[in-house]
Amino acid sequence: MRLxxxxxxxxxxxxxxxxxxxxxxxATKTTVTTAEPTAAATKTDTTSAVTESTKAAASDDSLAKVxxxxxxxxxxxxxxxxxxxxxxxxxxxxxxxxxxxxVTKRMGVTLxxxxxxxxxxxLELNSGNIDCIWNGFSISEERKAEVNFTDAYMQNRQVVIxxxxxxxxxxxxxxxxxxxxxxGSSAADALASNADFKSSLKEVVELSDNVTAFMExxxxxxxxxxxDEIVAAYYITQNAKDxxxxxxxxxxxxxxxxFRLADQTLRDEVNNQLxxxxxxxxxxxxxxxxxxxxxxxxx
Amino acid sequence: xxxxINYSSMISFLLDGTxxxxxLFFLTIVLSLPLGLxxxxxRMIKFKAVQLPVKFYxxxxxxxxxxxxxxxxxxxxxxxxxxxxxxFMVAVFSFTINYAAYFAEIxxxxxxxxxxxxxxxxxxxxxxxxxxxxxxTVPQVVKRIIPTVAGESMTLVKDTALASIIGVTxxxxxxxxLKATYSSVIPxxxxxxxxxxxxxxxxxFYSRVEKKLNYYKG
Numbered sequence: 001m002r003l004x005x006x007x008x009x010x011x012x013x014x015x016x017x018x019x020x021x022x023x024x025x026x027a028t029k030t031t032v033t034t035a036e037p038t039a040a041a042t043k044t045d046t047t048s049a050v051t052e053s054t055k056a057a058a059s060d061d062s063l064a065k066v067x068x069x070x071x072x073x074x075x076x077x078x079x080x081x082x083x084x085x086x087x088x089x090x091x092x093x094x095x096x097x098x099x100x101x102x103v104t105k106r107m108g109v110t111l112x113x114x115x116x117x118x119x120x121x122x123l124e125l126n127s128g129n130i131d132c133i134w135n136g137f138s139i140s141e142e143r144k145a146e147v148n149f150t151d152a153y154m155q156n157r158q159v160v161i162x163x164x165x166x167x168x169x170x171x172x173x174x175x176x177x178x179x180x181x182x183x184g185s186s187a188a189d190a191l192a193s194n195a196d197f198k199s200s201l202k203e204v205v206e207l208s209d210n211v212t213a214f215m216e217x218x219x220x221x222x223x224x225x226x227x228d229e230i231v232a233a234y235y236i237t238q239n240a241k242d243x244x245x246x247x248x249x250x251x252x253x254x255x256x257x258x259f260r261l262a263d264q265t266l267r268d269e270v271n272n273q274l275x276x277x278x279x280x281x282x283x284x285x286x287x288x289x290x291x292x293x294x295x296x297x298x299x
Numbered sequence: 300x301x302x303x304i305n306y307s308s309m310i311s312f313l314l315d316g317t318x319x320x321x322x323l324f325f326l327t328i329v330l331s332l333p334l335g336l337x338x339x340x341x342r343m344i345k346f347k348a349v350q351l352p353v354k355f356y357x358x359x360x361x362x363x364x365x366x367x368x369x370x371x372x373x374x375x376x377x378x379x380x381x382x383x384x385x386x387f388m389v390a391v392f393s394f395t396i397n398y399a400a401y402f403a404e405i406x407x408x409x410x411x412x413x414x415x416x417x418x419x420x421x422x423x424x425x426x427x428x429x430x431x432x433x434x435x436t437v438p439q440v441v442k443r444i445i446p447t448v449a450g451e452s453m454t455l456v457k458d459t460a461l462a463s464i465i466g467v468t469x470x471x472x473x474x475x476x477l478k479a480t481y482s483s484v485i486p487x488x489x490x491x492x493x494x495x496x497x498x499x500x501x502x503x504f505y506s507r508v509e510k511k512l513n514y515y516k517g
Contacts, residue, residue: 117465127377
């Protein structure tokens with residue numbers, strides 16, 4: 001009896017031990033993509049890491065790490081046309097992808113695209129699974145506290161889209177109507193900061209993504225969508241839809257590339273590359289391919 | 300570009316996702332069934348120091364959502380413990396220990412339903428505890444729990460969709476990406492069909508196993 005209990009006890013300890021060990025051993029199977037997770041975790045509280053760039057540079061080897069690994073891992077939600085999405089050959093393409101490809105070419109590293117769940121984007125960044133978030137990532141004060149942004153490279157507005165045949169022409173006409181938007185997006189933030197407008201609505205429907213929002217509009221289960229003007233314009237042109245975009249926007253915002261707070265050298269390098277691309281006209285050329293005009297704002 | 304659906308490329312992308320889901324399924328089943336049996340045996344030991352951790356494990360695994368467990372094992376190690384983890388391995392690990400908990404209770408139910416008289420008879424005949432367990436008890440237990448294990452397996456096939464929350468490119472996530480590419484729900488309808496096909500195979504498999512084990516009644 002004693003012996004059996006002893007064996008059982010040892011087995012239990014072995015089991016718990018092996019579960020922990022299994023957790024540890026998965027670490028050795030990771031590829032080169034991990035940066036300094038512990039450093040990132042402790043430094044995310046110190047927003048001064050952004051301003052004290054010279055002090056941080058001394059111990060900040062983020063750029064060196066990426067260069068020696070030869071890979072920059074870009075995290076994106078691959079269901080966000082036109083910034084990053086799948087074409088009909090199932091390759092990830094998009095405006096942000098073209099920009100990233102050019103930047104990494106100039107940096108002399110390969111670009112690795114890592115699809116992530118958008119609501120965990122900053123989590124993925126801080127855990128080292130990706131090196132940057134580059135997917136129509138809007139710059140905001142809350143996000144700046146957790147993410148090191150490049151300069152804004154694109155302007156964007158949060159606008160209301162309605163069906164062409166509807167009688168809604170201004171924000172005031174939206175009183176008593178149903179509005180839908182993508183949960184956790186900057187559209188949701190924009191609505192929250194327009195409290196009067198929000199309270200005039202009959203209902204706000206939160207959906208997992210913008211394509212579902214368009215389906216709601218099409219199916220008349222919602223009267224309007226609040227989303228990025230860039231994405232809306234692209235969708236409307238591509239699908240030749242008869243939708244109207246209301247003139248007055250709810251928020252003006254800018255897109256930037258997001259890095260870990262501690263990764264100052266990496267962020268600076270990408271920023272400089274984008275600036276160089278703006279100077280020699282590559283940025284305008286890429287913008288032209290996607291939008292028919294230069295929508296970039298980097299100087 | 301958002302365009303008319305390219306069916307062949309949509310199907311091939313969904314098939315890639317299906318392969319991932321099938322890999323996840325097989326690895327989980329192969330690992331969690333033996334683990335579940337072991338945990339069931341430990342759970343039945345009348346020794347508090349063994350029973351309490353096992354009961355705690357069973358409570359946590361069955362009492363919290365699997366989707367949360369996936370997120371925990373994906374982000375807790377790098378952010379708090381300081382090491383990176385591979386997405387797919389995290390999914391396999393998380394599914395395995397979750398399903399092992401369910402299988403453990405299924406096994407325990409099956410084992411406890413075997414009449415104690417058999418153990419006494421085996422003891423009298425000179426069989427050891429271990430021999431009794433492996434050669435007398437377990438074969439009967441297997442026969443009894445097949446329908447339940449079949450149900451859990453079919454649930455597992457569907458649960459592979461949860462791995463999308465940590466970015467694993469399995470069937471459900473791939474269907475979601477395609478929805479954006481073609482602005483249509485057809486990829487989801489096709490994905491639903493693929494899940495149905497996978498589960499039909501699973502159901503048919505267990506049905507055959509049941510028939511094979513039916514060489515004696517009870």
